[in-house]
Amino acid sequence: MGGLVVKDMLVRSAETGAREGTEEAGIASLAQSTRGIVFYSVPHYGSWIADWAGGGPTRVFRPAPAVQDLKTTSPYLESINEWLWNKCKQKQIAVLSLSEGKATPLLEIWPQAGVTVKAGVVPMESAFPGYGRFVVLHAK
Numbered sequence: 001m002g003g004l005v006v007k008d009m010l011v012r013s014a015e016t017g018a019r020e021g022t023e024e025a026g027i028a029s030l031a032q033s034t035r036g037i038v039f040y041s042v043p044h045y046g047s048w049i050a051d052w053a054g055g056g057p058t059r060v061f062r063p064a065p066a067v068q069d070l071k072t073t074s075p076y077l078e079s080i081n082e083w084l085w086n087k088c089k090q091k092q093i094a095v096l097s098l099s100e101g102k103a104t105p106l107l108e109i110w111p112q113a114g115v116t117v118k119a120g121v122v123p124m125e126s127a128f129p130g131y132g133r134f135v136v137l138h139a140k
Helices: 002-015 023-033 048-055 065-070 075-089
Strands: 036-040 094-100 104-110 115-119 133-137
Touching (some): 065 075
């Protein structure tokens, strides 16, 4: 999720117009100073886990409000992704996205029998924002 925070900071920075010498001017310079970003397993298009968490029984399981922004249908994710896509297309910011090539063990149901639930927390389709370089890392 850290990569999404970085994208959000860049968008807010670019939208901040301020007089030179003010604190806001320092914030505004962040987007102007950024030349490249490396993302590691960032859910650019959301995650199935957020979809699942938001659809469960809310009396038992209530996700944090930020989880709503991680759903695969999130307009927020779409807007910050589009902003960075434009910067990448204009060659203002270079992007390298890395994805895990192996599913993550999420839960051991029956450890004695070796029953483990594995899933890609951030699927490759979401880890690749659709622009820049994309590399899948394969653990040995």
